[in-house]
Amino acid sequence: MKALDIAKLAAKAIDDKKGEDIRIVDIRKVSPIADYVVIASADTSPHLKALEAEVSKQLREKAKQTSKRESGSPESAWIVMDYFDVIVHLFTPEARAYYDIETLWAKGKSVPLADTAQDPL
Numbered sequence: 001m002k003a004l005d006i007a008k009l010a011a012k013a014i015d016d017k018k019g020e021d022i023r024i025v026d027i028r029k030v031s032p033i034a035d036y037v038v039i040a041s042a043d044t045s046p047h048l049k050a051l052e053a054e055v056s057k058q059l060r061e062k063a064k065q066t067s068k069r070e071s072g073s074p075e076s077a078w079i080v081m082d083y084f085d086v087i088v089h090l091f092t093p094e095a096r097a098y099y100d101i102e103t104l105w106a107k108g109k110s111v112p113l114a115d116t117a118q119d120p121l
Contacts, residue, residue, distance in 0.1 A: 001063050001065070003034075003035040004111070005063070006036075006063055006065060006083055006086045007035075007036035007038050007086045007111070008024065008111075009058055009059060009062055010038045010055050010059060010081075010083075010088050011024055011040070011113060012058070013051075013054045013055045013057070013058040014038070014040045014054070014055060014088075014090075016058075017050050017051050017054045018047075019040040019047075019051050019090070020040065020041045020042070020043070021040060021041045021096075022038070022040040022113060023039045023040070023102070023110065023113075024037070024038050024111035024113065025037045025102075025105045025109065025110055025111065026108055026109040026110075027105055027108040029107075029108075029109075030105065030107045030108045031105075034085055034086060035086065036087075036111070037086070037087045037088075037089060037108070038086065038087070038088045038089065039091070039101065039102065040088075040089070040090055040091070041090075041091050041092065041096050042090060042091070042092060043092070043093075044092070045074035045075055045077070045092075048074040048077070048090050048092065049074040051079075051090050052070075052074075052079050052081065052090060055081060055088055055090075056081070059083065065083055067081045067082055068083065069082040070082070076095075077091060077094065077095035078090070078091050078092075078095045078096075078099065079091075089101060
């Protein structure tokens, strides 16, 4: 499965659980650490936990992918899930504004989300 398909599947999983302000950024020409980053927000700590669980579940079941590493917790307001070619960042709105990682990836190319409503597989 291609990295873009994994990123879209993660975005769809987040959308399925009512994640907000979902973005996929193509960072292949910006950084060697991954091909895509997925960034999204959750209203509360329990919502962050639900988003994390749904991303894990859908990527495991539909893409046979497990995260290589996870960091953060719902209580820390930021969870990072590393799928090697795709990195998923889940934040509360306050933490997202504070860390402002969109600025870090500003030279990346935004991937339209219009086609993530459909299952990428």
